[in-house]
Structures are given as C-alpha cells and as structure tokens.
Amino acid sequence: MQGSLAAARRPRPFTVLSVLSLLLCAICVAMWLRGLRGEDFWTFTVGGNFFQCTADDGGVRVRWLADVPADSRPAGSAMGRQRLAGEELRRSQAARRPPRGAFLNVPDATLRTRRFAGVEWTWGTGQILQPTFFLYRASPLLPLRGVAIAWRWLLAYAAIIPTTWLALRTRRRWTMRQRLRRGLCPACGYDLRATPGRCPECGAVATPA
Numbered sequence: 001m002q003g004s005l006a007a008a009r010r011p012r013p014f015t016v017l018s019v020l021s022l023l024l025c026a027i028c029v030a031m032w033l034r035g036l037r038g039e040d041f042w043t044f045t046v047g048g049n050f051f052q053c054t055a056d057d058g059g060v061r062v063r064w065l066a067d068v069p070a071d072s073r074p075a076g077s078a079m080g081r082q083r084l085a086g087e088e089l090r091r092s093q094a095a096r097r098p099p100r101g102a103f104l105n106v107p108d109a110t111l112r113t114r115r116f117a118g119v120e121w122t123w124g125t126g127q128i129l130q131p132t133f134f135l136y137r138a139s140p141l142l143p144l145r146g147v148a149i150a151w152r153w154l155l156a157y158a159a160i161i162p163t164t165w166l167a168l169r170t171r172r173r174w175t176m177r178q179r180l181r182r183g184l185c186p187a188c189g190y191d192l193r194a195t196p197g198r199c200p201e202c203g204a205v206a207t208p209a
C-alpha cells in the first residue's frame, strides 16, 4: 500500500523539468562569467541558411541569412573564441577585425531591432565574409534575421519552474504537517481521530515518522 507521502507526491516530469531548469541557470551564470573575458562564436550552414551564434557578457545571440547563393556558402562550420570582451570587442568589430573562418558582416545602419520581454529581434541585411588567400570574399547583401537574449533574462525565465516547484513543495509539506498535528489524514484531510492508522477515505497510511 502507498504511504501518505507517496500518495501526495507530485508528478515526476515537473521535478525533471526543475532539475533541467536549474542546470540551465547554472549554464547561464557560467557563460555570463566566461563572457567577461571573451566572446564565443559558432558559425555553420544548414540548407542554404548561414547561422552565426555568439555568446559574450551581454548574452547569447543568433543571427542568420536565408537563401544564401550556392557559391557564397561557406564549407563546413567554424567555432572559436575571441579573447576580447566588452568595449574592446565592440571596437575591434567596428574596425572590421574579423574572427577566423567565415563570419557575418552587418552594416549597423540597416539593422532594426525590437525588444519584447527581454528578447531582442533583429531585421536587416548582412553578408558573409570568407577568408581567402589574400583578404575576404564577400557574398551579396542578403536579408538578415536575428534573436538575442541577455543572460539575466534567460536566468529569470529558467528560474520560474524551480521556484514554483520549491514553493509548491514547501506549501504541501506545511499542509501535511498541519493536518497531522490536527489528527487529519495528511493526504486528503479526512478526520482520522476516530480511525487512527489507515485513512478510510483515501487509503493512505498515516504513519507518524
């Protein structure tokens, strides 16, 4: 027979989600700290779309160009880290000092951004610059889309589920303790003073630990 604690247990998926969310929180904090000393980047091409993901102290950002002409698609992907951060990195990007491999060149003047609930959406145009033997080969300007979120916002969103889980758990424990103290079934609240032991209402065994 199920004990009172087992009878009142929450569904497991919620606990799993909480653990995953906590893991995401930890990753956010780690990436945030890592971003203070440099920027991580990752570029790749999928089905004619060129993606560039970056993570720095500000947050994580994905920008992509759609329908890249076949002769402008970079072969393979590139992943790396620029050991510059913050203002230093922004100045170097303004000076067009590029990272290794193919990368996105975005004329800032074409960018439009809209922010909603911590998420920044970007529209504009961009081009792919690919290193060649001498310099860089530029693709034509293509429509660009982007989405970015700051670490603090991602952290806040990821914290919702574990915080709710903890609050529900605390409230459930408190309710059960109150019911036991008043001689009620901890699982369903039925009055057990006449029938101590098993609850005649729900079958839970009230065992004072």
Ligand SMILES: [Zn+2]
Residues within 6 Å of the ligand: 185, 186, 187, 188, 189, 190, 199, 200, 201, 202, 203, 204
């Ligand atoms: Zn009961």
